[in-house]
Amino acid sequence: MTYSTPHTHHGYSAGHPWYYLLGGKVLSPKQIREATRQSGYEGYARNDIHAADRKTEPQRSIVLRQFREKFEADLKQDLRCYRQMALTLHRYWKQRGTQETPVCSDDIHMAMSLKHNHLVNGFAHLILIDELLNQQGDLFGF
Secondary structure (H helix, E strand, C coil): CCCCCCCEECCEECCCHHHHHCCCCCCCHHHHHHHHHHHCCCCCCHHHHHHHHCCCCCHHHHHHHHHHHHHHHHHHHHHHHHHHHHHHHHHHHHHHCCCCCCCCCCHHHHHHHHHHHHHHHHHHHHHHHHHHHCCCCCCCCC
């Protein structure tokens, strides 16, 4: 399943640079997380996560928790960068205003879309891992 966001602006999703170029709203991390949850998207590492889920206990829980720690740390870093990019974008909008003929040549639009997509993947991984960890593994898997 691919990720699609309910948040669009002039036909572009928040994961596309033109969304920001054309003045699309900067989404909060909560909005991104909820859109990711609703989409059912499981992230780029879904195959590795599902492979870990097929292991027998206690290896299954150990590997899933290791994945969770890694993706949680990555997400925290991405959140810091996203907030910084959002501030930069707001300053950019304040300084430049709206362009009569928009040209997506400024790096801030690309940076925002990439950070948005990093957050989507980070949230998707954590949502998937938490769902798997909440399921009891096979008690009799020898």
